[in-house]
Amino acid sequence: MHSTLHDATLVAENTEVIQQIDPLFDVLSRNAPVRSDLVRLAAGTLAAVRIPGHLPAERCAALMSALDNADFDTYDERRIFPPVTKFGPAVFDYYLDDTIRPEYWEHAEQSRSTWKRIVGEDDPLETLIAELGRIWQGPVGPATVDGRELFVGxxxxxTGGARMHFDELMREFPGVIDQELVAQFGFNCYISVPEDGGELVVYRRRWKPSDEQERIGYGWAEKVAAAEPRVLVKPTVGDSVWFDSRNYHAINPNTAGRRLSLAFFCGVTTENKLVLWS
Ligand SMILES: O=C(O)CCC(=O)C(=O)O
Ligand SMILES: [Fe+2]
Structure with missing residues:
Protein backbone atom coordinates (compact mmCIF):
# COMPACT_ATOMS: atom_id res chain seq x y z
CA MET A 1 0.00 0.00 0.00
CA HIS A 2 1.22 3.45 -0.85
CA SER A 3 -0.26 5.38 2.01
CA THR A 4 1.26 8.58 0.65
CA LEU A 5 -0.72 8.46 -2.57
CA HIS A 6 -4.03 10.23 -2.32
CA ASP A 7 -6.62 9.91 -4.97
CA ALA A 8 -7.85 13.45 -5.45
CA THR A 9 -10.26 12.53 -8.17
CA LEU A 10 -13.65 14.13 -8.13
CA VAL A 11 -16.04 11.29 -8.60
CA ALA A 12 -18.51 12.64 -11.10
CA GLU A 13 -21.28 10.68 -12.72
CA ASN A 14 -19.04 9.38 -15.43
CA THR A 15 -16.23 8.70 -12.99
CA GLU A 16 -13.11 9.96 -14.65
CA VAL A 17 -9.67 9.99 -13.15
CA ILE A 18 -8.27 13.38 -13.95
CA GLN A 19 -5.25 13.46 -11.76
CA GLN A 20 -3.83 11.63 -8.81
CA ILE A 21 -2.03 13.93 -6.47
CA ASP A 22 1.38 12.67 -5.42
CA PRO A 23 2.82 14.48 -2.40
CA LEU A 24 6.23 13.31 -3.57
CA PHE A 25 5.90 15.35 -6.74
CA ASP A 26 5.90 18.91 -5.57
CA VAL A 27 7.74 22.15 -6.27
CA LEU A 28 10.13 23.14 -3.52
CA SER A 29 10.64 26.90 -3.41
CA ARG A 30 13.33 28.14 -1.07
CA ASN A 31 16.00 30.82 -0.92
CA ALA A 32 18.80 28.46 0.00
CA PRO A 33 18.18 24.93 -1.27
CA VAL A 34 20.47 22.21 0.07
CA ARG A 35 22.10 19.17 -1.43
CA SER A 36 19.32 16.80 -0.37
CA ASP A 37 16.79 18.86 -2.35
CA LEU A 38 18.70 18.12 -5.55
CA VAL A 39 19.17 14.51 -4.46
CA ARG A 40 15.38 14.21 -4.10
CA LEU A 41 14.99 15.68 -7.57
CA ALA A 42 17.39 13.04 -8.91
CA ALA A 43 15.54 10.31 -7.03
CA GLY A 44 12.17 11.42 -8.41
CA THR A 45 10.55 12.41 -5.11
CA LEU A 46 10.36 16.09 -6.01
CA ALA A 47 9.15 17.73 -9.22
CA ALA A 48 11.20 20.94 -9.19
CA VAL A 49 13.41 23.12 -7.03
CA ARG A 50 13.11 26.86 -7.30
CA ILE A 51 15.15 29.75 -5.92
CA PRO A 52 12.94 32.85 -6.05
CA GLY A 53 14.75 35.98 -7.21
CA HIS A 54 18.07 34.17 -7.49
CA LEU A 55 19.43 36.86 -9.81
CA PRO A 56 18.38 40.39 -8.79
CA ALA A 57 15.92 42.01 -11.20
CA GLU A 58 18.43 44.81 -12.01
CA ARG A 59 21.01 42.25 -13.10
CA CYS A 60 18.43 40.55 -15.31
CA ALA A 61 17.45 43.88 -16.86
CA ALA A 62 21.10 44.79 -17.49
CA LEU A 63 21.70 41.42 -19.11
CA MET A 64 18.61 41.79 -21.27
CA SER A 65 19.80 45.10 -22.67
CA ALA A 66 23.36 43.79 -23.14
CA LEU A 67 21.92 40.86 -25.09
CA ASP A 68 20.13 43.28 -27.42
CA ASN A 69 23.39 43.70 -29.28
CA ALA A 70 24.23 39.99 -29.41
CA ASP A 71 23.62 37.78 -32.41
CA PHE A 72 21.12 35.06 -31.63
CA ASP A 73 20.66 32.04 -33.86
CA THR A 74 18.09 29.24 -33.75
CA TYR A 75 18.08 25.52 -33.08
CA ASP A 76 18.32 23.59 -36.32
CA GLU A 77 14.96 24.46 -37.89
CA ARG A 78 14.65 20.98 -39.35
CA ARG A 79 14.42 19.77 -35.75
CA ILE A 80 12.66 22.60 -33.88
CA PHE A 81 9.94 24.49 -35.66
CA PRO A 82 8.63 27.16 -35.17
CA PRO A 83 12.20 28.37 -34.61
CA VAL A 84 13.52 28.88 -31.09
CA THR A 85 16.07 31.67 -30.73
CA LYS A 86 19.19 31.19 -28.66
CA PHE A 87 22.67 32.43 -27.99
CA GLY A 88 25.32 29.70 -27.93
CA PRO A 89 25.50 26.17 -29.38
CA ALA A 90 23.14 23.36 -28.30
CA VAL A 91 24.22 19.73 -28.10
CA PHE A 92 20.64 18.92 -29.20
CA ASP A 93 21.44 20.11 -32.71
CA TYR A 94 23.97 17.27 -33.04
CA TYR A 95 21.80 14.37 -31.89
CA LEU A 96 21.26 13.14 -35.44
CA ASP A 97 25.00 12.69 -35.95
CA ASP A 98 26.97 10.15 -34.02
CA THR A 99 29.38 12.73 -32.77
CA ILE A 100 29.73 16.45 -32.18
CA ARG A 101 30.87 18.02 -35.45
CA PRO A 102 33.72 20.58 -35.55
CA GLU A 103 31.21 23.45 -36.03
CA TYR A 104 30.09 22.92 -32.43
CA TRP A 105 33.52 23.71 -31.03
CA GLU A 106 33.91 26.78 -33.22
CA HIS A 107 30.50 28.05 -32.20
CA ALA A 108 31.31 27.36 -28.52
CA GLU A 109 34.58 29.28 -28.67
CA GLN A 110 32.98 32.22 -30.43
CA SER A 111 30.04 32.29 -27.99
CA ARG A 112 32.32 32.21 -24.95
CA SER A 113 34.26 35.23 -26.11
CA THR A 114 31.16 37.17 -27.18
CA TRP A 115 29.57 36.37 -23.82
CA LYS A 116 32.63 37.73 -21.97
CA ARG A 117 32.41 40.93 -23.97
CA ILE A 118 28.69 41.27 -23.22
CA VAL A 119 28.80 40.66 -19.47
CA GLY A 120 32.22 42.11 -18.63
CA GLU A 121 33.49 41.42 -15.12
CA ASP A 122 30.06 40.68 -13.76
CA ASP A 123 29.16 37.29 -15.24
CA PRO A 124 25.74 36.09 -13.99
CA LEU A 125 26.53 32.55 -15.14
CA GLU A 126 29.49 32.45 -12.79
CA THR A 127 27.22 33.53 -9.95
CA LEU A 128 24.69 30.80 -10.76
CA ILE A 129 27.27 28.05 -11.16
CA ALA A 130 29.14 29.04 -7.98
CA GLU A 131 25.85 28.85 -6.10
CA LEU A 132 25.16 25.43 -7.62
CA GLY A 133 28.55 24.26 -6.28
CA ARG A 134 27.60 25.44 -2.78
CA ILE A 135 24.28 23.63 -2.97
CA TRP A 136 25.71 20.42 -4.37
CA GLN A 137 28.69 20.36 -1.97
CA GLY A 138 30.72 18.55 -4.56
CA PRO A 139 32.51 19.26 -7.80
CA VAL A 140 30.58 21.07 -10.56
CA GLY A 141 31.95 21.69 -14.05
CA PRO A 142 31.32 21.33 -17.77
CA ALA A 143 30.64 17.90 -19.24
CA THR A 144 33.35 16.84 -21.69
CA VAL A 145 33.66 15.06 -25.02
CA ASP A 146 37.08 13.49 -25.54
CA GLY A 147 38.28 15.78 -22.77
CA ARG A 148 36.93 18.99 -24.37
CA GLU A 149 34.53 21.08 -22.34
CA LEU A 150 31.02 21.54 -23.68
CA PHE A 151 29.46 25.01 -23.81
CA VAL A 152 27.48 25.89 -20.67
CA GLY A 153 24.87 28.61 -20.36
CA THR A 159 8.34 33.32 -26.04
CA GLY A 160 5.43 31.45 -27.59
CA GLY A 161 5.87 28.26 -25.58
CA ALA A 162 7.29 24.84 -26.34
CA ARG A 163 5.71 21.51 -27.12
CA MET A 164 5.77 18.69 -24.58
CA HIS A 165 9.11 16.85 -24.76
CA PHE A 166 11.81 15.36 -22.59
CA ASP A 167 15.58 15.76 -22.49
CA GLU A 168 17.78 12.81 -21.61
CA LEU A 169 21.26 12.85 -23.08
CA MET A 170 22.10 9.26 -22.09
CA ARG A 171 19.10 8.03 -24.08
CA GLU A 172 19.05 10.49 -26.98
CA PHE A 173 22.77 10.79 -27.61
CA PRO A 174 24.36 7.80 -25.87
CA GLY A 175 28.09 7.43 -25.45
CA VAL A 176 28.96 10.93 -26.54
CA ILE A 177 30.03 12.62 -23.32
CA ASP A 178 32.90 11.24 -21.26
CA GLN A 179 30.81 11.02 -18.10
CA GLU A 180 28.19 8.44 -17.11
CA LEU A 181 25.01 10.02 -15.83
CA VAL A 182 22.45 8.62 -13.45
CA ALA A 183 20.11 11.63 -13.56
CA GLN A 184 19.63 14.83 -15.55
CA PHE A 185 18.17 18.17 -14.52
CA GLY A 186 17.10 21.05 -16.68
CA PHE A 187 18.17 24.39 -15.22
CA ASN A 188 16.76 27.77 -16.18
CA CYS A 189 17.28 31.17 -14.62
CA TYR A 190 14.61 33.44 -16.06
CA ILE A 191 15.96 36.82 -17.08
CA SER A 192 12.73 38.00 -18.69
CA VAL A 193 9.22 36.68 -18.09
CA PRO A 194 6.02 37.37 -19.99
CA GLU A 195 3.11 39.17 -18.39
CA ASP A 196 0.80 36.24 -18.82
CA GLY A 197 1.43 32.56 -19.56
CA GLY A 198 4.87 31.06 -20.09
CA GLU A 199 4.48 28.54 -17.26
CA LEU A 200 6.72 25.49 -17.19
CA VAL A 201 4.61 22.34 -16.86
CA VAL A 202 6.39 19.22 -15.60
CA TYR A 203 4.56 15.91 -15.85
CA ARG A 204 5.23 12.97 -13.57
CA ARG A 205 5.85 10.80 -16.56
CA ARG A 206 8.91 9.67 -18.46
CA TRP A 207 9.08 8.68 -22.11
CA LYS A 208 8.35 5.09 -23.02
CA PRO A 209 8.65 3.39 -26.42
CA SER A 210 4.89 3.13 -27.06
CA ASP A 211 4.72 6.94 -26.89
CA GLU A 212 6.30 7.08 -30.35
CA GLN A 213 2.85 6.75 -31.91
CA GLU A 214 2.06 10.17 -30.46
CA ARG A 215 5.11 11.98 -31.72
CA ILE A 216 4.65 15.44 -33.20
CA GLY A 217 7.88 16.79 -34.62
CA TYR A 218 10.32 17.33 -31.78
CA GLY A 219 7.66 16.66 -29.16
CA TRP A 220 4.76 14.48 -28.15
CA ALA A 221 0.99 14.91 -27.90
CA GLU A 222 0.06 16.04 -24.39
CA LYS A 223 -2.51 13.26 -24.15
CA VAL A 224 0.40 10.88 -23.52
CA ALA A 225 0.82 12.38 -20.04
CA ALA A 226 -2.62 13.90 -19.51
CA ALA A 227 -3.64 11.38 -16.83
CA GLU A 228 -0.52 11.90 -14.73
CA PRO A 229 0.18 14.40 -11.96
CA ARG A 230 1.84 17.57 -13.15
CA VAL A 231 3.15 20.75 -11.63
CA LEU A 232 3.04 24.23 -13.04
CA VAL A 233 5.88 26.63 -12.36
CA LYS A 234 5.23 30.26 -13.20
CA PRO A 235 8.61 31.91 -12.95
CA THR A 236 9.10 35.50 -11.98
CA VAL A 237 12.14 37.49 -13.03
CA GLY A 238 15.41 36.18 -11.61
CA ASP A 239 14.03 32.82 -10.47
CA SER A 240 16.15 29.73 -10.90
CA VAL A 241 14.39 26.41 -11.46
CA TRP A 242 15.73 22.86 -11.64
CA PHE A 243 13.57 19.95 -12.76
CA ASP A 244 14.16 16.37 -13.91
CA SER A 245 14.27 16.89 -17.66
CA ARG A 246 13.67 13.16 -18.25
CA ASN A 247 10.10 13.93 -17.21
CA TYR A 248 7.91 15.26 -19.97
CA HIS A 249 7.67 19.04 -19.83
CA ALA A 250 6.10 21.83 -21.87
CA ILE A 251 5.98 25.61 -21.79
CA ASN A 252 2.65 27.34 -22.04
CA PRO A 253 2.35 30.04 -24.69
CA ASN A 254 2.24 33.60 -23.44
CA THR A 255 0.58 36.83 -24.40
CA ALA A 256 2.59 40.04 -24.06
CA GLY A 257 6.25 40.11 -23.08
CA ARG A 258 9.33 38.02 -23.73
CA ARG A 259 10.46 34.85 -22.01
CA LEU A 260 14.22 34.39 -21.82
CA SER A 261 16.37 32.22 -19.62
CA LEU A 262 19.96 31.25 -19.01
CA ALA A 263 19.70 27.55 -19.65
CA PHE A 264 21.81 24.47 -19.14
CA PHE A 265 21.49 20.84 -18.15
CA CYS A 266 23.05 19.29 -15.08
CA GLY A 267 24.05 15.63 -15.15
CA VAL A 268 24.56 13.71 -11.92
CA THR A 269 27.54 11.39 -12.33
CA THR A 270 28.44 8.25 -10.45
CA GLU A 271 31.48 10.14 -9.11
CA ASN A 272 29.27 12.71 -7.37
CA LYS A 273 30.28 15.37 -9.86
CA LEU A 274 27.61 17.54 -11.44
CA VAL A 275 28.44 18.05 -15.10
CA LEU A 276 26.91 20.85 -17.13
CA TRP A 277 26.15 21.50 -20.80
CA SER A 278 23.66 23.39 -22.92
O1 LIG B 1 12.28 27.36 -20.27
C1 LIG B 1 11.87 26.49 -19.51
O2 LIG B 1 11.15 26.76 -18.53
C2 LIG B 1 12.22 25.04 -19.72
C3 LIG B 1 12.75 24.82 -21.10
C4 LIG B 1 13.15 23.40 -21.38
O3 LIG B 1 12.50 22.69 -22.08
C5 LIG B 1 14.38 22.86 -20.76
O4 LIG B 1 15.09 23.58 -20.06
O5 LIG B 1 14.66 21.67 -20.98
FE1 LIG C 1 13.39 20.71 -22.31
Missing part, protein backbone atom coordinates in the same frame (compact mmCIF):
# COMPACT_ATOMS: atom_id res chain seq x y z
CA UNK A 154 22.95 29.50 -23.46
CA UNK A 155 20.50 32.37 -23.42
CA UNK A 156 17.26 31.05 -24.87
CA UNK A 157 14.02 32.72 -25.83
CA UNK A 158 10.89 30.58 -25.52
Missing amino acids: MAREL
Whole structure:
Protein backbone atom coordinates (compact mmCIF):
# COMPACT_ATOMS: atom_id res chain seq x y z
CA MET A 1 0.00 0.00 0.00
CA HIS A 2 1.22 3.45 -0.85
CA SER A 3 -0.26 5.38 2.01
CA THR A 4 1.26 8.58 0.65
CA LEU A 5 -0.72 8.46 -2.57
CA HIS A 6 -4.03 10.23 -2.32
CA ASP A 7 -6.62 9.91 -4.97
CA ALA A 8 -7.85 13.45 -5.45
CA THR A 9 -10.26 12.53 -8.17
CA LEU A 10 -13.65 14.13 -8.13
CA VAL A 11 -16.04 11.29 -8.60
CA ALA A 12 -18.51 12.64 -11.10
CA GLU A 13 -21.28 10.68 -12.72
CA ASN A 14 -19.04 9.38 -15.43
CA THR A 15 -16.23 8.70 -12.99
CA GLU A 16 -13.11 9.96 -14.65
CA VAL A 17 -9.67 9.99 -13.15
CA ILE A 18 -8.27 13.38 -13.95
CA GLN A 19 -5.25 13.46 -11.76
CA GLN A 20 -3.83 11.63 -8.81
CA ILE A 21 -2.03 13.93 -6.47
CA ASP A 22 1.38 12.67 -5.42
CA PRO A 23 2.82 14.48 -2.40
CA LEU A 24 6.23 13.31 -3.57
CA PHE A 25 5.90 15.35 -6.74
CA ASP A 26 5.90 18.91 -5.57
CA VAL A 27 7.74 22.15 -6.27
CA LEU A 28 10.13 23.14 -3.52
CA SER A 29 10.64 26.90 -3.41
CA ARG A 30 13.33 28.14 -1.07
CA ASN A 31 16.00 30.82 -0.92
CA ALA A 32 18.80 28.46 0.00
CA PRO A 33 18.18 24.93 -1.27
CA VAL A 34 20.47 22.21 0.07
CA ARG A 35 22.10 19.17 -1.43
CA SER A 36 19.32 16.80 -0.37
CA ASP A 37 16.79 18.86 -2.35
CA LEU A 38 18.70 18.12 -5.55
CA VAL A 39 19.17 14.51 -4.46
CA ARG A 40 15.38 14.21 -4.10
CA LEU A 41 14.99 15.68 -7.57
CA ALA A 42 17.39 13.04 -8.91
CA ALA A 43 15.54 10.31 -7.03
CA GLY A 44 12.17 11.42 -8.41
CA THR A 45 10.55 12.41 -5.11
CA LEU A 46 10.36 16.09 -6.01
CA ALA A 47 9.15 17.73 -9.22
CA ALA A 48 11.20 20.94 -9.19
CA VAL A 49 13.41 23.12 -7.03
CA ARG A 50 13.11 26.86 -7.30
CA ILE A 51 15.15 29.75 -5.92
CA PRO A 52 12.94 32.85 -6.05
CA GLY A 53 14.75 35.98 -7.21
CA HIS A 54 18.07 34.17 -7.49
CA LEU A 55 19.43 36.86 -9.81
CA PRO A 56 18.38 40.39 -8.79
CA ALA A 57 15.92 42.01 -11.20
CA GLU A 58 18.43 44.81 -12.01
CA ARG A 59 21.01 42.25 -13.10
CA CYS A 60 18.43 40.55 -15.31
CA ALA A 61 17.45 43.88 -16.86
CA ALA A 62 21.10 44.79 -17.49
CA LEU A 63 21.70 41.42 -19.11
CA MET A 64 18.61 41.79 -21.27
CA SER A 65 19.80 45.10 -22.67
CA ALA A 66 23.36 43.79 -23.14
CA LEU A 67 21.92 40.86 -25.09
CA ASP A 68 20.13 43.28 -27.42
CA ASN A 69 23.39 43.70 -29.28
CA ALA A 70 24.23 39.99 -29.41
CA ASP A 71 23.62 37.78 -32.41
CA PHE A 72 21.12 35.06 -31.63
CA ASP A 73 20.66 32.04 -33.86
CA THR A 74 18.09 29.24 -33.75
CA TYR A 75 18.08 25.52 -33.08
CA ASP A 76 18.32 23.59 -36.32
CA GLU A 77 14.96 24.46 -37.89
CA ARG A 78 14.65 20.98 -39.35
CA ARG A 79 14.42 19.77 -35.75
CA ILE A 80 12.66 22.60 -33.88
CA PHE A 81 9.94 24.49 -35.66
CA PRO A 82 8.63 27.16 -35.17
CA PRO A 83 12.20 28.37 -34.61
CA VAL A 84 13.52 28.88 -31.09
CA THR A 85 16.07 31.67 -30.73
CA LYS A 86 19.19 31.19 -28.66
CA PHE A 87 22.67 32.43 -27.99
CA GLY A 88 25.32 29.70 -27.93
CA PRO A 89 25.50 26.17 -29.38
CA ALA A 90 23.14 23.36 -28.30
CA VAL A 91 24.22 19.73 -28.10
CA PHE A 92 20.64 18.92 -29.20
CA ASP A 93 21.44 20.11 -32.71
CA TYR A 94 23.97 17.27 -33.04
CA TYR A 95 21.80 14.37 -31.89
CA LEU A 96 21.26 13.14 -35.44
CA ASP A 97 25.00 12.69 -35.95
CA ASP A 98 26.97 10.15 -34.02
CA THR A 99 29.38 12.73 -32.77
CA ILE A 100 29.73 16.45 -32.18
CA ARG A 101 30.87 18.02 -35.45
CA PRO A 102 33.72 20.58 -35.55
CA GLU A 103 31.21 23.45 -36.03
CA TYR A 104 30.09 22.92 -32.43
CA TRP A 105 33.52 23.71 -31.03
CA GLU A 106 33.91 26.78 -33.22
CA HIS A 107 30.50 28.05 -32.20
CA ALA A 108 31.31 27.36 -28.52
CA GLU A 109 34.58 29.28 -28.67
CA GLN A 110 32.98 32.22 -30.43
CA SER A 111 30.04 32.29 -27.99
CA ARG A 112 32.32 32.21 -24.95
CA SER A 113 34.26 35.23 -26.11
CA THR A 114 31.16 37.17 -27.18
CA TRP A 115 29.57 36.37 -23.82
CA LYS A 116 32.63 37.73 -21.97
CA ARG A 117 32.41 40.93 -23.97
CA ILE A 118 28.69 41.27 -23.22
CA VAL A 119 28.80 40.66 -19.47
CA GLY A 120 32.22 42.11 -18.63
CA GLU A 121 33.49 41.42 -15.12
CA ASP A 122 30.06 40.68 -13.76
CA ASP A 123 29.16 37.29 -15.24
CA PRO A 124 25.74 36.09 -13.99
CA LEU A 125 26.53 32.55 -15.14
CA GLU A 126 29.49 32.45 -12.79
CA THR A 127 27.22 33.53 -9.95
CA LEU A 128 24.69 30.80 -10.76
CA ILE A 129 27.27 28.05 -11.16
CA ALA A 130 29.14 29.04 -7.98
CA GLU A 131 25.85 28.85 -6.10
CA LEU A 132 25.16 25.43 -7.62
CA GLY A 133 28.55 24.26 -6.28
CA ARG A 134 27.60 25.44 -2.78
CA ILE A 135 24.28 23.63 -2.97
CA TRP A 136 25.71 20.42 -4.37
CA GLN A 137 28.69 20.36 -1.97
CA GLY A 138 30.72 18.55 -4.56
CA PRO A 139 32.51 19.26 -7.80
CA VAL A 140 30.58 21.07 -10.56
CA GLY A 141 31.95 21.69 -14.05
CA PRO A 142 31.32 21.33 -17.77
CA ALA A 143 30.64 17.90 -19.24
CA THR A 144 33.35 16.84 -21.69
CA VAL A 145 33.66 15.06 -25.02
CA ASP A 146 37.08 13.49 -25.54
CA GLY A 147 38.28 15.78 -22.77
CA ARG A 148 36.93 18.99 -24.37
CA GLU A 149 34.53 21.08 -22.34
CA LEU A 150 31.02 21.54 -23.68
CA PHE A 151 29.46 25.01 -23.81
CA VAL A 152 27.48 25.89 -20.67
CA GLY A 153 24.87 28.61 -20.36
CA MET A 154 22.95 29.50 -23.46
CA ALA A 155 20.50 32.37 -23.42
CA ARG A 156 17.26 31.05 -24.87
CA GLU A 157 14.02 32.72 -25.83
CA LEU A 158 10.89 30.58 -25.52
CA THR A 159 8.34 33.32 -26.04
CA GLY A 160 5.43 31.45 -27.59
CA GLY A 161 5.87 28.26 -25.58
CA ALA A 162 7.29 24.84 -26.34
CA ARG A 163 5.71 21.51 -27.12
CA MET A 164 5.77 18.69 -24.58
CA HIS A 165 9.11 16.85 -24.76
CA PHE A 166 11.81 15.36 -22.59
CA ASP A 167 15.58 15.76 -22.49
CA GLU A 168 17.78 12.81 -21.61
CA LEU A 169 21.26 12.85 -23.08
CA MET A 170 22.10 9.26 -22.09
CA ARG A 171 19.10 8.03 -24.08
CA GLU A 172 19.05 10.49 -26.98
CA PHE A 173 22.77 10.79 -27.61
CA PRO A 174 24.36 7.80 -25.87
CA GLY A 175 28.09 7.43 -25.45
CA VAL A 176 28.96 10.93 -26.54
CA ILE A 177 30.03 12.62 -23.32
CA ASP A 178 32.90 11.24 -21.26
CA GLN A 179 30.81 11.02 -18.10
CA GLU A 180 28.19 8.44 -17.11
CA LEU A 181 25.01 10.02 -15.83
CA VAL A 182 22.45 8.62 -13.45
CA ALA A 183 20.11 11.63 -13.56
CA GLN A 184 19.63 14.83 -15.55
CA PHE A 185 18.17 18.17 -14.52
CA GLY A 186 17.10 21.05 -16.68
CA PHE A 187 18.17 24.39 -15.22
CA ASN A 188 16.76 27.77 -16.18
CA CYS A 189 17.28 31.17 -14.62
CA TYR A 190 14.61 33.44 -16.06
CA ILE A 191 15.96 36.82 -17.08
CA SER A 192 12.73 38.00 -18.69
CA VAL A 193 9.22 36.68 -18.09
CA PRO A 194 6.02 37.37 -19.99
CA GLU A 195 3.11 39.17 -18.39
CA ASP A 196 0.80 36.24 -18.82
CA GLY A 197 1.43 32.56 -19.56
CA GLY A 198 4.87 31.06 -20.09
CA GLU A 199 4.48 28.54 -17.26
CA LEU A 200 6.72 25.49 -17.19
CA VAL A 201 4.61 22.34 -16.86
CA VAL A 202 6.39 19.22 -15.60
CA TYR A 203 4.56 15.91 -15.85
CA ARG A 204 5.23 12.97 -13.57
CA ARG A 205 5.85 10.80 -16.56
CA ARG A 206 8.91 9.67 -18.46
CA TRP A 207 9.08 8.68 -22.11
CA LYS A 208 8.35 5.09 -23.02
CA PRO A 209 8.65 3.39 -26.42
CA SER A 210 4.89 3.13 -27.06
CA ASP A 211 4.72 6.94 -26.89
CA GLU A 212 6.30 7.08 -30.35
CA GLN A 213 2.85 6.75 -31.91
CA GLU A 214 2.06 10.17 -30.46
CA ARG A 215 5.11 11.98 -31.72
CA ILE A 216 4.65 15.44 -33.20
CA GLY A 217 7.88 16.79 -34.62
CA TYR A 218 10.32 17.33 -31.78
CA GLY A 219 7.66 16.66 -29.16
CA TRP A 220 4.76 14.48 -28.15
CA ALA A 221 0.99 14.91 -27.90
CA GLU A 222 0.06 16.04 -24.39
CA LYS A 223 -2.51 13.26 -24.15
CA VAL A 224 0.40 10.88 -23.52
CA ALA A 225 0.82 12.38 -20.04
CA ALA A 226 -2.62 13.90 -19.51
CA ALA A 227 -3.64 11.38 -16.83
CA GLU A 228 -0.52 11.90 -14.73
CA PRO A 229 0.18 14.40 -11.96
CA ARG A 230 1.84 17.57 -13.15
CA VAL A 231 3.15 20.75 -11.63
CA LEU A 232 3.04 24.23 -13.04
CA VAL A 233 5.88 26.63 -12.36
CA LYS A 234 5.23 30.26 -13.20
CA PRO A 235 8.61 31.91 -12.95
CA THR A 236 9.10 35.50 -11.98
CA VAL A 237 12.14 37.49 -13.03
CA GLY A 238 15.41 36.18 -11.61
CA ASP A 239 14.03 32.82 -10.47
CA SER A 240 16.15 29.73 -10.90
CA VAL A 241 14.39 26.41 -11.46
CA TRP A 242 15.73 22.86 -11.64
CA PHE A 243 13.57 19.95 -12.76
CA ASP A 244 14.16 16.37 -13.91
CA SER A 245 14.27 16.89 -17.66
CA ARG A 246 13.67 13.16 -18.25
CA ASN A 247 10.10 13.93 -17.21
CA TYR A 248 7.91 15.26 -19.97
CA HIS A 249 7.67 19.04 -19.83
CA ALA A 250 6.10 21.83 -21.87
CA ILE A 251 5.98 25.61 -21.79
CA ASN A 252 2.65 27.34 -22.04
CA PRO A 253 2.35 30.04 -24.69
CA ASN A 254 2.24 33.60 -23.44
CA THR A 255 0.58 36.83 -24.40
CA ALA A 256 2.59 40.04 -24.06
CA GLY A 257 6.25 40.11 -23.08
CA ARG A 258 9.33 38.02 -23.73
CA ARG A 259 10.46 34.85 -22.01
CA LEU A 260 14.22 34.39 -21.82
CA SER A 261 16.37 32.22 -19.62
CA LEU A 262 19.96 31.25 -19.01
CA ALA A 263 19.70 27.55 -19.65
CA PHE A 264 21.81 24.47 -19.14
CA PHE A 265 21.49 20.84 -18.15
CA CYS A 266 23.05 19.29 -15.08
CA GLY A 267 24.05 15.63 -15.15
CA VAL A 268 24.56 13.71 -11.92
CA THR A 269 27.54 11.39 -12.33
CA THR A 270 28.44 8.25 -10.45
CA GLU A 271 31.48 10.14 -9.11
CA ASN A 272 29.27 12.71 -7.37
CA LYS A 273 30.28 15.37 -9.86
CA LEU A 274 27.61 17.54 -11.44
CA VAL A 275 28.44 18.05 -15.10
CA LEU A 276 26.91 20.85 -17.13
CA TRP A 277 26.15 21.50 -20.80
CA SER A 278 23.66 23.39 -22.92
O1 LIG B 1 12.28 27.36 -20.27
C1 LIG B 1 11.87 26.49 -19.51
O2 LIG B 1 11.15 26.76 -18.53
C2 LIG B 1 12.22 25.04 -19.72
C3 LIG B 1 12.75 24.82 -21.10
C4 LIG B 1 13.15 23.40 -21.38
O3 LIG B 1 12.50 22.69 -22.08
C5 LIG B 1 14.38 22.86 -20.76
O4 LIG B 1 15.09 23.58 -20.06
O5 LIG B 1 14.66 21.67 -20.98
FE1 LIG C 1 13.39 20.71 -22.31
